Amino acid sequence: MDALNYLYQALEEKISNQVFYNECSVRITNPAAGSLFARFRDDEAEHIKILQKEIAAIESKPHPVNIVLSKLKN
Numbered sequence: 270m271d272a273l274n275y276l277y278q279a280l281e282e283k284i285s286n287q288v289f290y291n292e293c294s295v296r297i298t299n300p301a302a303g304s305l306f307a308r309f310r311d312d313e314a315e316h317i318k319i320l321q322k323e324i325a326a327i328e329s330k331p332h333p334v335n336i337v338l339s340k341l342k343n
Contacts, residue, residue, distance in 0.1 A: 273327050280320045287313035 287310050294306035 273324065276320055276324050276327070280317065280324065283313050283316045283320060287317065 290306045290310035290313060294303045294310055297303045297306060
């Protein structure tokens with residue numbers, strides 16, 4: 270598995286975690302616990318942004334196949 274696949278896997282896990290923390294923050298009646306889960310959710314949102322930037326950076330780099338294909342199109 271290459272780095273891009275690992276990043277996508279991590280992104281999926283972070284999104285799942287964010288959904289879980291959001292559900293907990295909504296359902297829990299204890300305000301302190303709800304606030305804690307909301308903070309976890311917000312932390313996951315930041316991690317998601319970081320992973321999305323890393324994925325975009327890798328995907329924007331020209332790969333040898335992309336370079337060859339672009340030359341064939343021109």
